[in-house]
Amino acid sequence: MDRAVRQAVFVAPAERDELERMRRAHAAAAQQLRVSASGPEVWGWRGRTLGRRARDCWLRIVSAEAGKAGGRLWEWTATADTHVPRSVPRPRLRGVLDWTAPDVAYRAELTEYVSIPPVTSGTPALDQDIVLPxxxxxxxxxxxxxxxxxxxxxxxxxxxxxxxxxxxxxxxxxxxxxxxxxxxxxxxxxxxxxxxxxxxxxxxxxxxxxxxxxxxxxxxxxxxxxxxxxxxxxxxxxxxxxxxxxxxxxxxxxxxxxxxxxxxxxxxxxxxxxxxxxxxxxxxxxxxxxxxx
Structure with missing residues (x-):
């Protein structure tokens, strides 16, 4: 994905109120889960999720209109943790927190922090050949x-x-x-x-x-x-x-x-x-x- 397209989809919400709402929710989740978030913010598709490093974990929140929570983005990370065998290398889930504020539902997921870098950062595609063992x-x-x-x-x-x-x-x-x-x-x-x-x-x-x-x-x-x-x-x-x-x-x-x-x-x-x-x-x-x- 070209840089211009990445900037259009994997960025913080354009509206200031939405930006601050997600940041407050992330901070509240960190407090409830007793971790301290640090490092840069990583936003998901069109600002729908927000993740940050929290010590040796990764804390991500997702939000949805109250009454519309659920589905892949909401549940499937947790189900992978219980259904997919440990022989499949993946971050382990450390904790889940759900709560609802007026008109908005939230889920926070605390997973192991992965220090090994992904093959690419911010884009799903290669821009050149890579050498892997x-x-x-x-x-x-x-x-x-x-x-x-x-x-x-x-x-x-x-x-x-x-x-x-x-x-x-x-x-x-x-x-x-x-x-x-x-x-x-x-x-x-x-x-x-x-x-x-x-x-x-x-x-x-x-x-x-x-x-x-x-x-x-x-x-x-x-x-x-x-x-x-x-x-x-x-x-x-x-x-x-x-x-x-x-x-x-x-x-x-x-x-x-x-x-x-x-x-x-x-x-x-x-x-x-x-x-x-x-x-x-x-x-x-x-x-x-x-x-x-």
Whole structure:
């Protein structure tokens, strides 16, 4: 994601009242959980979440209108902590706090602080090839294999999304998702640390098409050809199957939906080209290579 786009989505709320409300809520959560927050603020998508380091932990809050709390952003990090096996490297949850102020509900999550830096910071995509040890790739393969065995009825990707959107974004008739697995659903380079591997941000995990996670990671690597080739080589047993190609197509279609909103402008033509290579059909919308400044 280009810097201009990152600044538009992963920033503090533009309205001063919203900014101060989230800061007060974060401070209140820190007090209740008996930690002292420090370090820079890290805002989530369009200012919906706020996180800061709190000693050896990370304290994140999310807010929603009273009566509308719940769903992935609200609950799925906590459910990952209880359902996903410890063999999958991830931050452990230390505490959860829920409360409601007038018209607004809050959830605070206190997790282990991860000192190992993510592969990328602030953007899900690579801008150049990276060198990771063979052990890192083995750890990723093992982690995804262990995650695939987790039983859950949580759906991260639904057939009805495919039915509504494939023709619009891929120019082909919807395909049927016939093989699913349990996955992360947001597997990109800002959610993977350098060695040793830790997988971050578990708010989207659940059932998804086989090949979806890996198709997403591969798409976010298209500006780094050697790394993209490494992914295809390491995970050929998934990506080169019929089920894997279906999952990759779903991932590409969802990314093209984001591209249609001005996200990932540098990656856009590469994602479109990869989709066309799989479908042998031009994508129906002429996505711009860059968002106008």
């Amino acid at each position: 063979d052990s890192w790739w083995s750890e990723l393969k093992s982690a995804l294999g262990a995650l695939a065995t987790v039983p859950t009825d949580r759906e991260s990707v639904r057939q009805n999304w495919v039915d509504r959107n494939f023709r619009r974004f891929l120019g082909i008739d919807p395909i049927r998702i016939r093989e699913t697995t349990t996955g992360h659903a947001d597997l990109h380079w800002a959610n993977l640390t350098r060695a040793p591997l830790i997988i971050l941000d578990w708010e989207n995990w659940g059932r998804l098409p086989v090949g979806y996670d890996l198709g997403l990671l591969h798409a976010y690597s298209l500006t780094a050809p050697a790394t993209a080739a490494r992914i295809r080589r390491e995970f050929a047993h998934v990506l080169d199957t019929d089920a894997g190609r279906t999952g990759e197509l779903v991932a590409l279609a969802q990314l093209l939906q984001a591209c249609s909103r001005g996200v990932h402008p540098t990656l856009t033509p590469l994602i479109a080209r990869r989709a066309q290579a799989l479908t042998h059909t031009p994508v129906p919308t002429p996505y711009p290579a860059r968002r106008p400044s």
